[in-house]
Amino acid sequence: MKNFISTENITHDELEKLFRLADDIKSNKKKYADVLKGYVIATLFYEPSTRTRLSFESSIQRLGAGLISTENAKENASAKKGESLEDTIRIIQGYADMIVLRHFENDSSERAVRVATVPIINAGAGGGEHPTQGLLDIYTIREYKGKVDGTSVAIMGDLKYGRTAHSMIKLLSLYKDITVYGFSVKGLELPQKYKDFLKEREVKYIECKSFNDIPSDVDFIYQTRVQTERLEDKNMKIEELIINKDNFARFSKHTYLLHPLPRVDEISTDLDDDERSIYFKQAHNGIPTRMALIYSIMEDFYGVK
Amino acid sequence: MKNFISTENITHDELEKLFRLADDIKSNKKKYADVLKGYVIATLFYEPSTRTRLSFESSIQRLGAGLISTENAKENASAKKGESLEDTIRIIQGYADMIVLRHFENDSSERAVRVATVPIINAGAGGGEHPTQGLLDIYTIREYKGKVDGTSVAIMGDLKYGRTAHSMIKLLSLYKDITVYGFSVKGLELPQKYKDFLKEREVKYIECKSFNDIPSDVDFIYQTRVQTERLEDKNMKIEELIINKDNFARFSKHTYLLHPLPRVDEISTDLDDDERSIYFKQAHNGIPTRMALIYSIMEDFYGVK
Amino acid sequence: MKNFISTENITHDELEKLFRLADDIKSNKKKYADVLKGYVIATLFYEPSTRTRLSFESSIQRLGAGLISTENAKENASAKKGESLEDTIRIIQGYADMIVLRHFENDSSERAVRVATVPIINAGAGGGEHPTQGLLDIYTIREYKGKVDGTSVAIMGDLKYGRTAHSMIKLLSLYKDITVYGFSVKGLELPQKYKDFLKEREVKYIECKSFNDIPSDVDFIYQTRVQTERLEDKNMKIEELIINKDNFARFSKHTYLLHPLPRVDEISTDLDDDERSIYFKQAHNGIPTRMALIYSIMEDFYGVK
Numbered sequence: 001m002k003n004f005i006s007t008e009n010i011t012h013d014e015l016e017k018l019f020r021l022a023d024d025i026k027s028n029k030k031k032y033a034d035v036l037k038g039y040v041i042a043t044l045f046y047e048p049s050t051r052t053r054l055s056f057e058s059s060i061q062r063l064g065a066g067l068i069s070t071e072n073a074k075e076n077a078s079a080k081k082g083e084s085l086e087d088t089i090r091i092i093q094g095y096a097d098m099i100v101l102r103h104f105e106n107d108s109s110e111r112a113v114r115v116a117t118v119p120i121i122n123a124g125a126g127g128g129e130h131p132t133q134g135l136l137d138i139y140t141i142r143e144y145k146g147k148v149d150g151t152s153v154a155i156m157g158d159l160k161y162g163r164t165a166h167s168m169i170k171l172l173s174l175y176k177d178i179t180v181y182g183f184s185v186k187g188l189e190l191p192q193k194y195k196d197f198l199k200e201r202e203v204k205y206i207e208c209k210s211f212n213d214i215p216s217d218v219d220f221i222y223q224t225r226v227q228t229e230r231l232e233d234k235n236m237k238i239e240e241l242i243i244n245k246d247n248f249a250r251f252s253k254h255t256y257l258l259h260p261l262p263r264v265d266e267i268s269t270d271l272d273d274d275e276r277s278i279y280f281k282q283a284h285n286g287i288p289t290r291m292a293l294i295y296s297i298m299e300d301f302y303g304v305k
Numbered sequence: 306m307k308n309f310i311s312t313e314n315i316t317h318d319e320l321e322k323l324f325r326l327a328d329d330i331k332s333n334k335k336k337y338a339d340v341l342k343g344y345v346i347a348t349l350f351y352e353p354s355t356r357t358r359l360s361f362e363s364s365i366q367r368l369g370a371g372l373i374s375t376e377n378a379k380e381n382a383s384a385k386k387g388e389s390l391e392d393t394i395r396i397i398q399g400y401a402d403m404i405v406l407r408h409f410e411n412d413s414s415e416r417a418v419r420v421a422t423v424p425i426i427n428a429g430a431g432g433g434e435h436p437t438q439g440l441l442d443i444y445t446i447r448e449y450k451g452k453v454d455g456t457s458v459a460i461m462g463d464l465k466y467g468r469t470a471h472s473m474i475k476l477l478s479l480y481k482d483i484t485v486y487g488f489s490v491k492g493l494e495l496p497q498k499y500k501d502f503l504k505e506r507e508v509k510y511i512e513c514k515s516f517n518d519i520p521s522d523v524d525f526i527y528q529t530r531v532q533t534e535r536l537e538d539k540n541m542k543i544e545e546l547i548i549n550k551d552n553f554a555r556f557s558k559h560t561y562l563l564h565p566l567p568r569v570d571e572i573s574t575d576l577d578d579d580e581r582s583i584y585f586k587q588a589h590n591g592i593p594t595r596m597a598l599i600y601s602i603m604e605d606f607y608g609v610k
Numbered sequence: 611m612k613n614f615i616s617t618e619n620i621t622h623d624e625l626e627k628l629f630r631l632a633d634d635i636k637s638n639k640k641k642y643a644d645v646l647k648g649y650v651i652a653t654l655f656y657e658p659s660t661r662t663r664l665s666f667e668s669s670i671q672r673l674g675a676g677l678i679s680t681e682n683a684k685e686n687a688s689a690k691k692g693e694s695l696e697d698t699i700r701i702i703q704g705y706a707d708m709i710v711l712r713h714f715e716n717d718s719s720e721r722a723v724r725v726a727t728v729p730i731i732n733a734g735a736g737g738g739e740h741p742t743q744g745l746l747d748i749y750t751i752r753e754y755k756g757k758v759d760g761t762s763v764a765i766m767g768d769l770k771y772g773r774t775a776h777s778m779i780k781l782l783s784l785y786k787d788i789t790v791y792g793f794s795v796k797g798l799e800l801p802q803k804y805k806d807f808l809k810e811r812e813v814k815y816i817e818c819k820s821f822n823d824i825p826s827d828v829d830f831i832y833q834t835r836v837q838t839e840r841l842e843d844k845n846m847k848i849e850e851l852i853i854n855k856d857n858f859a860r861f862s863k864h865t866y867l868l869h870p871l872p873r874v875d876e877i878s879t880d881l882d883d884d885e886r887s888i889y890f891k892q893a894h895n896g897i898p899t900r901m902a903l904i905y906s907i908m909e910d911f912y913g914v915k
Binding site: 360589 | 696706
């Protein structure tokens with residue numbers, strides 16, 4: 001693996017290998033503190049994303065690599081002067097041994113890869129892929145259930161535009177015996193192409209008409225944020241998309257609550273102390289998974305030992 | 306000490322211990338170059354403050370820790386999407402082993418500490434506390450006078466809103482036999498609650514009606530900036546709040562001039578070469594004091610040896 | 611050498627010594643990975659310049675130094691509060707052992723040097739000097755021709771305001787037997803003072819009336835960007851300032867194409883795969899030349915071994 005720009009170009013075995021490396025990183029932090037010493041990695045962000053950027057930058061430094069960073073390349077001089085993304089990539093790759101790219105256009109990572117001589121990681125591309133979010137989501141599922149095969153996950157909220165839910169189910173489909181429940185409001189349902197994709201991969205997809213249709217023993221609920229400006233019917237009530245202590249009470253003690261964050265109101269803060277609320281731990285898993293991804297690409301590409 | 310968010314939660318002995326550590330750091334820089342290797346510290350700034358941020362970031366790196374930084378978190382994605390400060394802290398603490406927080410609200414550090422599992426340092430909170438500025442101020446007084454007990458300090462400028470003067474006199478009150486002179490213009494006098502505080506701590510407070518009332522043998526003059534938009538009487542002349550070569554001439558050769566900086570006109574540049582002008586050296590003391598603070602908290606909390 | 615703020619204060623021998631160091635850095639990267647360990651260097655940018663900043667920041671880290679960075683100091687708190695550049699320098703030098711300064715005023719570096727106790731490197735000063743760009747340009751010429759003496763270079767585009775062309779020819783004039791061709795449009799010709807300077811240094815300067823006047827066996831073409839708002843005649847056609855596959859075909863296979871970048875349309879992308887197009891490799895030479903510059907100044911000033 002030279003680049004990681006889409007959930008679609010990783011296999012089940014590569015994913016599992018990555019997760020085993022993440023496990024080792026998580027339990028032997030010190031072992032990896034110097035492995036990328038002497039290398040420099042660039043975080044090239046064309047739009048600010050504090051959480052994703054800081055997660056990558058902490059990972060880079062915990063591996064001992066140097067870091068060059070730009071948090072709003074769009075507003076900076078070269079892009080304003082009309083420099084193309086391709087030219088910027090061709091220049092930055094002379095300064096850094098890997099580029100972590102966040103860009104506002106869906107095809108930005110593909111364009112970067114076409115000209116790049118150093119590895120590229122996609123850290124979010126417009127409304128398209130955000131594949132490392134998918135990695136940490138599946139890693140968290142694997143951690144809390146002990147394995148991914150046989151898992152049931154209810155995705156809810158914005159199933160139409162929510163790119164994190166899409167990346168997650170794509171990776172989930174690499175495993176066996178998966179059931180996905182989908183609950184949303186009118187106009188934000190899972191697009192047909194994802195339903196077809198799941199069917200083709202033999203993932204069971206069950207659409208729920210109300211929150212109550214989600215089985216009480218589902219393994220995970222993956223909640224997402226609904227941007228009210230995206231609602232077809234502006235008077236639509238999204239209250240039933242909110243999870244709180246009351247409506248979460250009926251679920252099993254093994255039903256874990258996930259959220260890609262940031263959270264606004266869609267998970268009530270009265271659930272933060274519930275031990276089934278693992279969304280912050282999920283965010284923290286960004287470190288071992290991104291460290292594993294960066295390290296294994298650098299290892300393959302540069303022969304880092 | 307797990308956190309440092311207020312000048313009010315440090316004792317005389319803790320302060321002196323910190324200053325002795327700062328002394329050692331100042332004279333044995335190399336000894337500390339690697340002590341925090343393998344740790345990552347976040348500077349989470351919700352408003353830009355180049356000087357304070359760079360001072361912390363230099364300190365962090367001089368201790369060998371990794372650094373993740375955001376200089377304008379307020380404008381960044383998560384906060385704009387409505388993420389609470391509490392959620393941001395709960396996420397960042399998965400990426401960093403300590404958080405240095407600058408925020409525009411007075412109670413931000415208290416709120417951060419309530420949810421944080423990693424140490425928090427307050428790097429300025431709205432119009433409230435800026436306790437590490439107080440640290441370096443007292444450390445500078447101690448360095449130039451040889452001790453803090455028995456010191457006299459004239460604070461002048463904006464005594465009402467100037468948070469650095471407030472932090473400074475609070476820490477000063479931990480020492481014995483302190484005299485504080487206050488000189489300001491109408492409407493910017495030291496608030497009664499600070500006068501009461503000083504009285505209770507047996508610090509002598511003497512209000513001066515003119516610059517000439519400040520004794521010529523005072524140990525330190527602590528000048529601060531007056532924001533003209535804060536003057537009650539917009540026609541008020543603030544010339545007499547300006548220190549220059551002429552009116553500083555009558556002071557003893559042991560009267561040192563302090564300023565928290567940035568300085569605009571309130572200390573004339575013709576004083577910069579005067580050896581009693583120690584405001585830049587005062588700013589530089591931000592390094593050993595912040596290194597000492599960070600290191601001693603990390604040592605207590607993580608058992609760094 | 612304590613500072614590097616102008617192409618005018620370096621000699622031929624110093625330049626060659628720097629280039630030999632850059633050669634060694636380029637071929638023995640690992641040897642230099644820790645040489646500045648324990649030092650901290652500040653990049654103080656008053657205007658954003660992603661490429662220059664990241665190039666310096668990569669160089670700093672590849673030498674093992676710590677880095678404190680500000681990419682838009684102009685918009686930050688202290689400058690907005692009215693702090694002078696001189697005060698900022700006097701403060702930052704307490705945090706960092708060297709300051710890399712980018713500023714929007716032509717005399718900014720001179721002003722910084724007047725108050726600084728640590729070394730200053732000029733990373734671009736308004737419409738004035740950008741001397742490290744000159745360094746990497748000459749280094750690239752030396753690399754591709756094998757030596758600099760005897761070189762012919764055609765500079766084209768904006769010869770009036772293009773500061774990179776000015777820095778380049780100034781450094782070029784330190785060598786023997788140099789020929790410079792100049793091709794521009796009306797109003798953007800090389801200013802008389804540079805023509806006089808070249809004459810004085812015994813550099814042959816030949817003005818070309820059309821692109822076709824540039825000899826087909828010239829060693830290098832140094833293309834620059836024309837900002838259309840700078841054209842005297844707004845209806846002027848700048849098509850003939852564009853280099854593309856067609857009009858570049860007549861040149862020798864040893865005629866290399868340089869550009870300080872960013873490029874907009876003035877070099878057609880259909881030339882990117884031509885092996886005589888070395889503008890990206892030229893940009894990459896920013897790393898060994900800046901590493902050599904930083905290291906040799908630090909070595910001289912601090913006695914780094």
